[in-house]
Amino acid sequence: MATTVVESKEWYMAAYAPEGVLTSDHLKLRSVTLSLAGDSIPDGHAVIETLFISVDPYQRTRMTGMQDGLYFSQFNLDEVITASSIGRVIRSKDNNYKEGDIVLNPFSPIADYCVVPSKSLIRKIDSTSGVPLPDYLSSLGVPGFAAWVGIEVLGEPKAGSNVFVSAAAGAVGMYAGQLAKLKGCRVVGSTGSDEKVKIIKDDFGYDDAFNYKKETDLDATLRKYFPDGIDIYFDNVGGEMLEAVLNHVNKHARIPICGMISQYKKKWTDRDGVRNLLNIVGKEIRMEGFLVGSYLDRFGDFAKEMESYIKEGKISSKYTIYHGIESYLESLGSLFTSTNIGKVVIEFK
Amino acid sequence: MATTVVESKEWYMAAYAPEGVLTSDHLKLRSVTLSLAGDSIPDGHAVIETLFISVDPYQRTRMTGMQDGLYFSQFNLDEVITASSIGRVIRSKDNNYKEGDIVLNPFSPIADYCVVPSKSLIRKIDSTSGVPLPDYLSSLGVPGFAAWVGIEVLGEPKAGSNVFVSAAAGAVGMYAGQLAKLKGCRVVGSTGSDEKVKIIKDDFGYDDAFNYKKETDLDATLRKYFPDGIDIYFDNVGGEMLEAVLNHVNKHARIPICGMISQYKKKWTDRDGVRNLLNIVGKEIRMEGFLVGSYLDRFGDFAKEMESYIKEGKISSKYTIYHGIESYLESLGSLFTSTNIGKVVIEFK
Missing domain, CATH: 3.40.50.720 (NAD(P)-binding Rossmann-like Domain)
Structure with a gap:
């Protein structure tokens, strides 16, 4: 991949929504330019191209501006918001990851591309296993x-x-x-x-x-x-x-x-x-x-059990799939209107 | 003890108090005559003279007549109500108990005297241990x-x-x-x-x-x-x-x-x-x-630890003591007016 610059769209928190009803006043999309030149990527970091983003109800609790101690902290104003993602490594400054690796990031920027510390990538996915990629954000996520x-x-x-x-x-x-x-x-x-x-x-x-x-x-x-x-x-x-x-x-x-x-x-x-x-x-x-x-020490037990259920055809998954980063605001709203079925994800390509 | 008959007063449930405010319309005292003749006491039973009765807030939840699944079942109308007691065995048809034994009964009739299955007596108390008897209804109860x-x-x-x-x-x-x-x-x-x-x-x-x-x-x-x-x-x-x-x-x-x-x-x-x-x-x-x-299997661990604290002077108990069976209604009411301090008990003699 010879390109040294990519254009990337990303969602950021423009204003809090104390009532929890999010509109384009609160979440805005902007374009940024990322350099992929070797010396612009810090050691121990990787550049990720997003393939799928998970859309989760709890995210809304990070957008009210109310520090009431619930769930996670609030997103910072003007900063990119995050979600779990499946992505592809397109540059790496960590020997554990190479271009083409498929990775899971539990708190990925909601962006077409991002530069992240490689230690935030909690899992490398074997894309030849036959398990559909979105399953890693759903049954196995x-x-x-x-x-x-x-x-x-x-x-x-x-x-x-x-x-x-x-x-x-x-x-x-x-x-x-x-x-x-x-x-x-x-x-x-x-x-x-x-x-x-x-x-x-x-x-x-x-x-x-x-x-x-x-x-x-x-x-x-x-x-x-x-x-x-x-x-x-x-x-x-x-x-x-x-x-x-x-x-x-x-x-x-x-x-x-x-x-x-x-x-x-x-x-x-x-x-x-x-x-x-x-x-x-x-x-x-x-x-x-x-x-x-709080239960990450049990994730291995879970993954082993769930993978065996999946291989035995004992677990069924349903998805509501949105397409393209532009759909994030709409997909998030859908969680609160009882309209979607199963796991809501955004497919980026 | 040659007496073959005793007069005993006992509290019974005359009417439920759905609002939880108990009066002499709901709880009434009556006198009964108990025979102490050997052939009138069933095998595996003992006759107990009550020394102390425990007065507990939960008892009121058994007097509302509302079977809402809370705590214990409702007391039956016309039947004697129960509480934890310390008593003295005055007759016994069980070789494990003899006259003069001091015993703990978690669900004793609130009565001067009662005939109970000896298996309901969960503990024989060593009255020479120096621990005051009411402690068995309080720190050790x-x-x-x-x-x-x-x-x-x-x-x-x-x-x-x-x-x-x-x-x-x-x-x-x-x-x-x-x-x-x-x-x-x-x-x-x-x-x-x-x-x-x-x-x-x-x-x-x-x-x-x-x-x-x-x-x-x-x-x-x-x-x-x-x-x-x-x-x-x-x-x-x-x-x-x-x-x-x-x-x-x-x-x-x-x-x-x-x-x-x-x-x-x-x-x-x-x-x-x-x-x-x-x-x-x-x-x-x-x-x-x-x-x-639900934790009776841990009672032994508790009693051992608590007894050692008591012997080391590390646990302090306060009592509000009422006197005579007649005081039960008043003592129960006192639990809900924030007037009493520590454990409320009735001393019978």
Whole structure:
């Protein structure tokens, strides 16, 4: 590759969105010129051409400007925002990486090209393995790992356990239910459309699923789907669904909390109050929030197990694919309108 | 003891109190006559003369008539209610017990005398050990054990951890803080009077304490007492204090929940909504309710540790003592008015 200069578009944080509703006032695209000349790349760095970017709900919590201690820190104004990416090395100043290597970067700039410290590349991908590249951002990436930590590490599933997964057609939810099924559990999911109810049952193999938007009384709904109560609730949504669940969990239930998407866009004093936490005492519930970054020592165990499931055809993935870096703002918005299915990624070429 | 008949007073559930405010309409005292003749006592049973009864907040949750799955089941109407007791065996049809033995019964009828299956007597007490009998209902009983489970099993204290205990002058709270101090933690407690603030600091050795009734902004209060955040919150109260705490806990904080006394008397839809549970995710908080009955396999470890602390003078106990079975209704009410200090017991003679 003889070019010594590339034009690269990148998304940056122009202004915070305290209400969480992001527009082109907050996220802006700009073009920059990167030099690929050898002496312009620092030692221990690599230049990456982005192939796929992961679009994740948590990113919105980094764009409100409110340092409320939730999740990660806020993006800095005027700086490029980041996401997990799959990319190709096009220049390298680290002997562990060479041109053409396919790499995973959990906090890559959302840009066509970027120069990054090679130690931020957590995985080199064998592109001849037959696993589709986006799987490394999905079943084998953060969503699959989050599902595994929640179900297998925190959920302690047993054969016959009753498992409920919210946002079950989403990137994490689709795997949470499948992993629980592989452990012999009975699994029911909730989602926001009839189309997704069908996918959850037909493609992800859940025992049952319902469209929460059509349910007027969540208490009655959960009583119907869980006549024997809930042993594990994999929570992706928080708010009123969590409140309803607390009335239907069994003694010693586990509630791994992966996210609370219903609560992201609100100031905390405006968020839904959960009124029945007293259940936590009497039912001896363990409720535990988690971020996958705290479980990296288990990533190897996860990857081994998940890869074997994938090779045995036991795990199904669905994608909503956007095309080109320009689609980032739209794709991020789609996460909060219940329109997408499975993992949302942007394909760059 | 030649008497073959005793008169015994006992408290029974005359009517439920759905609002949780118990009066003499709900709890009534009656006299019964018990035969002590040998052939009237079933094999494997003993007749116990009550010496001390434990008065506990959770009992009220068994008197509302609402089967909402919280804590234990409801007392049956017309049946005698129960509590932990220390008693003396006056007749025995079990070779393991003889007249004069001092025994602990975790679910004793609240009565002057009772006939119980001897397998319900979980501990024979060596009354020559020098430990005051009420300690077996307090530091060495359920309150001490609850404090130990919450702090040592679920709290994972480390030297220097910042620990907050609510209801810190109560039966459980007084031990929770002392146990945390013995592990090298910095401990602050909350309570409902200035007198109790002083006791918490002077008698229980907390580093600091405050009267929550004088604080108008719990958020500011916690910021002041925990400039470095809270690592362990031993929750006895729930409600708005729990909500405030969630804004001040550190990453990976543990919140063992022993009780939520602020929430007991309300219907769940009227209870305080906790609006900032989103903190659980971002801060990766583990919140876990517990009842000591699930940890009985650890009781031996607890008792050994606590007895050695008591012998070394490292644990201080305070009591509020009522006299005579007639005082039960009043003593139970006192738990909810913030008037008592330490463990509330009734001494029968």
